[in-house]
Amino acid sequence: MNDDDPSDDTDIAIERRLADLREDHKDLDDAIRALEDRFQPDMLQIARLKRKKLALKDEIGRLEDLLTPDIIA
Numbered sequence: 692m693n694d695d696d697p698s699d700d701t702d703i704a705i706e707r708r709l710a711d712l713r714e715d716h717k718d719l720d721d722a723i724r725a726l727e728d729r730f731q732p733d734m735l736q737i738a739r740l741k742r743k744k745l746a747l748k749d750e751i752g753r754l755e756d757l758l759t760p761d762i763i764a
Contacts, residue, residue, distance in 0.1 A: 705754050712751050719744040 723740050726732050 702758060705757055709751060709754050709758075712747055712754070716744060716747045716751065719747065 719740050723737055723744065726737050726740070
């Protein structure tokens with residue numbers, strides 16, 4: 692492994708960001724589940740959290756694509 696390769700630093704930064712986003716995604720999932728379990732769930736708040744969760748999922752996918760090398764078969 693070449694220590695001068697700037698993509699190594701970039702990959703590490705992306706992986707850290709991915710870990711943060713995955714944790715946020717899980718936290719939102721837990722929050723949504725807790726709101727849904729209430730006697731009278733706040734459907735507007737649940738919808739907002741679900742939209743935010745979907746945006747996080749899209750960002751996670753985009754970053755994962757950056758880490759996956761393009762292989763032409």
